Amino acid sequence: MDTPRARFRNCLLIKMIATSKRILVVEDEPDLADLLAYNLHRAGYDAQVAHDGAAALAAVRESPPDLVVLDVMLPKLSGLDVAREIRTGPRTSQIPILMLTAKAAEIDEIAGLTAGSDDYVTKPFSVKVLLARIEALLRRRAGAAPGEAEVVELGPVVADLSTHSVTVDAEAMKLTLTEFRLLVSLMRAKGKALSRYELMSRAMGPGVMVTTRTIDVHVAAIRKKLGRFSSMIRTVRGVGYRMTDPSEAPDPAEAGADEAP
Numbered sequence: 001m002d003t004p005r006a007r008f009r010n011c012l013l014i015k016m017i018a019t020s021k022r023i024l025v026v027e028d029e030p031d032l033a034d035l036l037a038y039n040l041h042r043a044g045y046d047a048q049v050a051h052d053g054a055a056a057l058a059a060v061r062e063s064p065p066d067l068v069v070l071d072v073m074l075p076k077l078s079g080l081d082v083a084r085e086i087r088t089g090p091r092t093s094q095i096p097i098l099m100l101t102a103k104a105a106e107i108d109e110i111a112g113l114t115a116g117s118d119d120y121v122t123k124p125f126s127v128k129v130l131l132a133r134i135e136a137l138l139r140r141r142a143g144a145a146p147g148e149a150e151v152v153e154l155g156p157v158v159a160d161l162s163t164h165s166v167t168v169d170a171e172a173m174k175l176t177l178t179e180f181r182l183l184v185s186l187m188r189a190k191g192k193a194l195s196r197y198e199l200m201s202r203a204m205g206p207g208v209m210v211t212t213r214t215i216d217v218h219v220a221a222i223r224k225k226l227g228r229f230s231s232m233i234r235t236v237r238g239v240g241y242r243m244t245d246p247s248e249a250p251d252p253a254e255a256g257a258d259e260a261p
Contacts, residue, residue, distance in 0.1 A: 025037055
């Protein structure tokens with residue numbers, strides 16, 4: 001019935017859809033793709049589905065989504081290849097990627113994170129947990145909180161929270177969302193050692209649990225991208241990591257960038 005109340009509800013619904021975050025679900029199993037899209041819609045997101053890697057990449061390039069939920073084993077183009085392509089595009093490199101896959105071995109998780117994934121969830125999974133991980137990734141993408149400094153500096157490294165950009169010695173440094181948050185957390189600690197669990201909480205948000213090995217893989221990737229300044233991130237044995245100014249003399253008790261964490 002076309003009543004004032006019905007018209008108001010329709011307008012409100014249109015406004016909600018127009019302002020909701022858009023998530024691309026890349027999954028080749030139709031039933032699972034539909035289930036994911038249904039639950040994302042219920043949670044207030046605008047969900048789009050692609051059933052193979054080539055279609056996913058085309059969709060991302062045509063209209064970059066706010067987040068990608070990406071299966072690994074896909075026809076035409078693997079999820080790992082899709083992630084790598086997303087990370088190399090100037091319009092798409094900052095899109096959060098959550099990999100959702102049946103490949104649960106540690107080596108598979110490392111491959112996903114190395115390809116550019118920000119988070120890694122294995123099947124079977126809890127829909128509630130998946131939605132919580134998506135929400136955490138989107139919060140992290142939102143940038144600086146009110147009253148928070150928008151530019152963080154340590155030696156030659158400068159991080160701009162408003163644009164999610166980092167320069168090293170005035171050269172642009174490409175990072176995934178998770179790498180960016182981890183780097184900023186280490187910079188803000190101003191030389192204080194942070195445990196892997198502290199880094200998880202600061203970079204990924206409270207309640208998001210990943211393995212300590214996941215943190216190590218991300219830190220290794222950051223060190224590699226820091227190039228000749230990789231030794232700024234020190235491994236504190238039995239604790240975690242800390243980041244120092246290049247002018248600071250190394251502590252003999254710490255491991256440098258070329259040593260295992």
